[in-house]
Amino acid sequence: MSFSIKKNAEVVVVDVEGQLIVGNRQELKQKVLDELEKGEKKFLIDFSQTGYIDSSGLGVLVSLSKKIREQGGELRLANLNDDLQTLFELTKLDTLFQISDTRERALESF
Amino acid sequence: MAESRVAFDLHIPSDVEYIEGVVELARQRCRELKLSPTKCSLNVPVALSEALSNAILRGNDKTGGKAVRVRAIITDTDLVFEIVDEGPGFDLDECEQDCTTAENLSKEEGRGLFLMRRLMDRVESFRDEGNVVRLTLHRE
Numbered sequence: 001m002s003f004s005i006k007k008n009a010e011v012v013v014v015d016v017e018g019q020l021i022v023g024n025r026q027e028l029k030q031k032v033l034d035e036l037e038k039g040e041k042k043f044l045i046d047f048s049q050t051g052y053i054d055s056s057g058l059g060v061l062v063s064l065s066k067k068i069r070e071q072g073g074e075l076r077l078a079n080l081n082d083d084l085q086t087l088f089e090l091t092k093l094d095t096l097f098q099i100s101d102t103r104e105r106a107l108e109s110f
Numbered sequence: 111m112a113e114s115r116v117a118f119d120l121h122i123p124s125d126v127e128y129i130e131g132v133v134e135l136a137r138q139r140c141r142e143l144k145l146s147p148t149k150c151s152l153n154v155p156v157a158l159s160e161a162l163s164n165a166i167l168r169g170n171d172k173t174g175g176k177a178v179r180v181r182a183i184i185t186d187t188d189l190v191f192e193i194v195d196e197g198p199g200f201d202l203d204e205c206e207q208d209c210t211t212a213e214n215l216s217k218e219e220g221r222g223l224f225l226m227r228r229l230m231d232r233v234e235s236f237r238d239e240g241n242v243v244r245l246t247l248h249r250e
Contacts, residue, residue, distance in 0.1 A: 019155075022163040023126045052133075052155040055221035056163065063218045083152035090228050091221055092210040 003028050005035065011042040011110055013103070017049045020057035029060050033067065041073035042110050046103050048079035058093060065097065074098075078106035114190075117182040124176040124195075129162045132180055136191070139182055143189065145249060153229040153247060154189070160222040161193040161243050169195030169241050179240070188231075191245040199241035202233065 003024075004015045012035045020028065032043060045061070047053075065075045078100045080088060088094040100106035117139045122128040133155045140150040162178065170176040179194040202223065207214060209221045226233050232246040 019130060021126075021129065021159055022167070023129060052152065052159070054156055054159040054163065055219075055225055058221055059218040062216060066216065083148060086148070086152060087156065087225075090225065092215060096215055 003031055005031060008044075008107055011044050011107055012040045013107075014043065014045045015049060016045060016047055019051045020053045020060070022054060022056040025056045025060040028057075029064060032064050036068060036071055036073065041068075041071065043068055043073065043075045044078060044103070044106050044110075045075065046078050046106075047081070047084055048103070050081075050084065053084060053087060058087070058091060062093070062096065074110070076100065076106050076109065078103045114183050114185040117184050117189075119179070119181045121177045121179050124166045124170040124173065124178055126163055126166055129159055129166075132162060133158050136182060139184075140189065143184065143249060145189065145247075149247060157226045157229040157233075157245055157247075158191055158193075160226045161191065161245055164222055165193050165195035165197075165241075165243065168200070169197030171197060187249060189247045189249055193243045193245070194238070194240040197241050199235060199237055202235045 002017050004017065006013045014032065016028065068075045076098045079102065080099060088099070098109065100109060118135055120132060122132060136154050136158050137150055140154050162180065165178045166172070170178065176196045181192045183190040183192070206223045206227065207220050209215065209217070209224045214220055226245065230245045231248045234244045236242050
């Protein structure tokens with residue numbers, strides 16, 4: 001499991017490879033907060049290579065979204081597979097995040 | 111419980127780094143039992159991960175030197191996981207909150223037990239050799 005960060009125009013794109021769970025959520029949080037501290041405002045997390053997400057992982061997304069908004073920025077999500085979509089619907093987090101079905105659509109939406 | 115067999119019985123150190131390995135083993139058993147793809151890739155991984163992290167972080171209170179026992183039991187109708195920690199136990203009903211309300215939706219925590227209950231057919235907690243959380247998922 002790892003997180004890779006790339007810059008696409010003005011958007012910081014984070015790929016979550018593997019699981020986003022209690023054991024690695026802090027790593028994701030720190031990487032995004034480091035970018036936020038550098039002045040980045042637009043963030044996209046791409047889940048196309050993600051297995052499952054637990055409640056800690058969901059919690060980190062909620063927390064990051066709040067912190068990014070507080071700095072005048074925005075966090076969007078893309079490429080949830082059917083399982084992840086179900087997870088977001090169960091927890092109603094699909095109402096809290098702007099979610100796109102492809103990375104390209106997400107990037108266009110900023 | 112109907113006639114059953116133990117699919118695995120592990121004692122792991124009380125450390126969240128061990129969760130992913132246990133979950134992967136459980137997923138393999140799910141595939142061998144030919145459970146539905148969603149049960150293999152969503153219900154079991156997320157619910158088991160929640161129960162294990164709860165046992166490690168809350169039950170054992172992140173204390174080093176403690177262990178968590180996790181057992182998978184297969185019956186004719188169900189796949190059952192028993193997660194045993196060394197903590198005092200807790201009342202499931204008192205701990206669960208509805209994380210989908212407007213008030214709770216933007217909170218960082220409070221989704222673990224909610225997810226366990228939505229993804230499993232039954233979630234129980236009781237005292238035995240330690241504090242036991244039992245997750246039951248119907249195979250069909």
